[in-house]
Amino acid sequence: MNSFFARRYVITGIFITLAFVLLARLFYIQIIDDRYMLFAKNNVVRTQIQYPARGVILDRNGKLLVDNQPVYDVMVTPKAVKPFDTVEFCKLLDIDKPTFDKYFDKAEKYSPSQRSIFQGQLDSTINAKLGERIAEFPGFELVLRSVRSYPDSIAGQFLGYIGQANDATIAKSNGYYHPGDYVGISGVEKSYETELRGQRGVQNILVDSRGREKGRFANGMYDTAAVAGERLKSSLDSRIQKLGEQLMRNKVGSIVAIEPSTGEILCFVSSPTYNPNLMVGREHGNNYMDLLRSPNNPLLVRPIQARYPPGSSFKPLSALIALQEGVITPQTTYNCPGYYVAGNRRVPCFHNERHGTVNLASAVAESCNGYFDMVFERLINRTGPKNTDTSFTSWRTNVAKFGLGAKLDLDLPGETGGLLPKASLYDKWYGRGGWRSSTVISLGIGQGELEATPLQLANIEATIANHGFFYKPHLIKAIGEKQVVKAEFTQKNYVGIEPQYFEPVIDGMQAVVDRGTAVGSRIPGIVMCGKTGTAQIRHQDNSVFVAFAPRDNPKIAIAVVVEGGGQGARWAAPIASFIVEKYLRDSITRRPSGIEPGYFMNASVLPQPAKPKPAPVKAKPDSTAKPAQAALTAGKHKKKKQPVVYAAAILKGDDDE
Structure with a gap:
């Protein structure tokens, strides 16, 4: 009897335990763990x-x-x-x-x-x-x-x-x-x-x-x-964007235009370009591969990814730094015999033309290489040849404030920072203390190892137009219905140059267009201040022009690069002048020189394929520049004869380097 009751309690306990376990499991499944609910839901939802x-x-x-x-x-x-x-x-x-x-x-x-x-x-x-x-x-x-x-x-x-x-x-x-x-x-x-x-x-x-x-x-x-x-x-103005793409048809290069008072990018042309509708639809993959295989790489965003020696467009910036550092004044003169002696070699002016006695403004207007080589040497040698590294680093720091040598952090992916060499680079090449200002003299006229993107060139012009500061360049003006503007786009970035030093430089830039190398691109009734450049790189000369307009209360700053286009006055300056006038007037008038947009829209200026590199030339003991640089600064760089495009007025003073 006792044994029976004992077994009954054991069995009852087992059933109660099992019931408790099942209830606990049901509670866990239904209340705590929702996986099973989701499984069930997925069967019906x-x-x-x-x-x-x-x-x-x-x-x-x-x-x-x-x-x-x-x-x-x-x-x-x-x-x-x-x-x-x-x-x-x-x-x-x-x-x-x-x-x-x-x-x-x-x-x-x-x-x-x-x-x-x-x-x-x-x-x-x-x-x-x-x-x-x-x-x-x-x-x-x-x-x-x-x-x-x-x-x-x-x-x-x-x-x-x-x-x-x-x-x-x-x-x-x-x-x-x-x-x-x-x-x-x-x-x-x-x-x-x-x-x-x-x-x-x-x-x-x-x-x-x-x-x-x-x-x-x-x-x-x-x-x-x-x-x-x-x-x-x-921030894009579709009127001048469309015009810019037409002007750059059958050409390789860039147009970047900025509103100086805001940093907003008005025109952003990368040529060759492509129709963005090709990247939509079932054939977009094939179209992409066609673009990838296309000559001159239309997928390259040249305004921020292509790097060029700025050439003579760099000279106004160099002059501003020299004024701020006190190594020259607006009245400082140089007697140009057609060349500048750096070390044991001569650095020629373009076509060896003799500019005679020039001051700051006339040197900018006539693009005298000798004057700006002198300016560069004064900056680098001001604390003596034994301190070349230190002076060069100071020069580099001042140049970097204008946005060269680093990304401007544009609101677009893939931007490159250009190239602004450090003293350590030359120490590596020539040994510490083994190089002097004459070794890197080409930097003074925007050549040598110096490289900039078209965006950086346009930003320099916006800085000059503003007399010493720039707003961060950007492509999106406002976001959403509330027209939100990013705070970083409203901050001024100062370059460390006092405002009074800009006027003599701008005088020279105005003279470039009024009577100097870009006179053929003068716009009647609009005062445009600019600088031509012929950026020389190995197998070709790139046509470069930078400018802003009007002089008082500038509305647009612009940089144009045409690869393989030769002198800046031939292609880049006319293209820039058409963009500037279209933006300011919404029309284009005939220039006194006779140039008109139709010619430039229909002309083809495609760069020549690269030639094999020549064998290195051994430099003389005190000419320790790289072989290509030494040949350039010694005047050994042979230039191809360019076809005459328009009347002689376009080519007056012709160009610079």
Whole structure:
């Protein structure tokens, strides 16, 4: 009897324990762990992402540069696919069976049970045919997306393009992006991706056991609406952007124009350019490869990625530093015999012309190499030849304040910083104490190892126009309906030059256009201050012109580079003058010299292919520059004869180096 009761209590205890364990497990499953609820929910609820419209991009005057157009992507959930007529499906999509297999394997590799893109950006014809029959192909569906369209087909490198997110982008997004999502790949589309992409929405759809839709889950209580991306107002003026691209047709180079009073970029031409509409649609991959293989690389963003010796356009900056450091005055003169003696060699003026006695303003106007070589040597030698390193570092620091040698941190990806050599570079080449001002004399006239981007050249002109400061150059003027302007774009960056030193330099720059090397590009009724340059690099001379206008209360600063264009007065200066007048007057008048835009739009100035490098020439003991530099500064660099473009008035004083 006692044994019976004991067994009963044991059995009862076991049942109570089991019941308690089951209740605890049920509590855990239903209250604490929501995985099972999600599993159950996924059997009856299908989540559909609602893709927002990407933010549009306008020019500074409100003209539409980038809009959206609807397209459909074919999405697939591999696990939900059931037997169907593959041949008919391929025919509707205009693909073959191997292509189908490749797309399907990729989707299955991503996830058998989650939806991913099968084929994107169907054209309207294919979409219409497939849309009527999509129900015949279980596991496949059409999803509405929006892609970009470009009404004016301009500013390809500035605007950039969008494409499908790659694995690296998806991994870095912390779950935000999925295969098939579109992201900015280059240009403004990339740098302002967060603002442009908007906020995705979600719809929860009830489905039955066969996957058929049965309405909204919980009457849409848990749905979220998609929010369109922010509207961007760019600083670009589409009028002069379009003109600039026409003027640079069949040429390689850049145009960058800046509003000095704000740092806003008005014109951003990279030539050769491309039609941004090529990067939209099913053929965008093939179009991209064609651009990648194209001569002269249209995908290179030359305003911020190409580096050029600034040539004589550097001379005003050099003069400003010398004035600030007190090594010259506006009245300092130099008697130019057609060359400058540096060490044991002569540095010639362009074509060995003799400028006679020149002061600061006339040296700028006539682009006298001798005067600015003298200025450079005074700066480097002011504390004696034994302190060359120290003086050179001080000179470099002053130049860097103008934005050379480092990125200006433009709101665009891929910017390079140019090249502003350090004393340590020459110490490495020649040994500490083994080089002097004569070794690096070419830097004084913007040659040698000095390189700048067109953006940096334009920014220097904006700084001179402002008499000593610049605003950070930028491409987006305002963000969203509230017209938000980034605080960093409103701060003045001072270069350490007192305002009174700018006037004599600007006098010379005005004379360059009024009666000097750029007289052929003078604009009637507009005072333009500029500087021509012929940037000499190995196998070609680049045509360079920098300027700002008008002199009083400047509205535009500009830099133009035409690769292989020869002297600055031939190509760069006329192109710049047309852009300046178009911006200031919205029209272009005939120049006294006879030049007009049509000629420059239709002319072809393509650079010659690079020639093999000559064998190094051994330098003389005190001429320790690199062989190419030594040949240049010794006047051994042979120049090809350039064709005459216009009347002699264009070529008066011709050019500089």
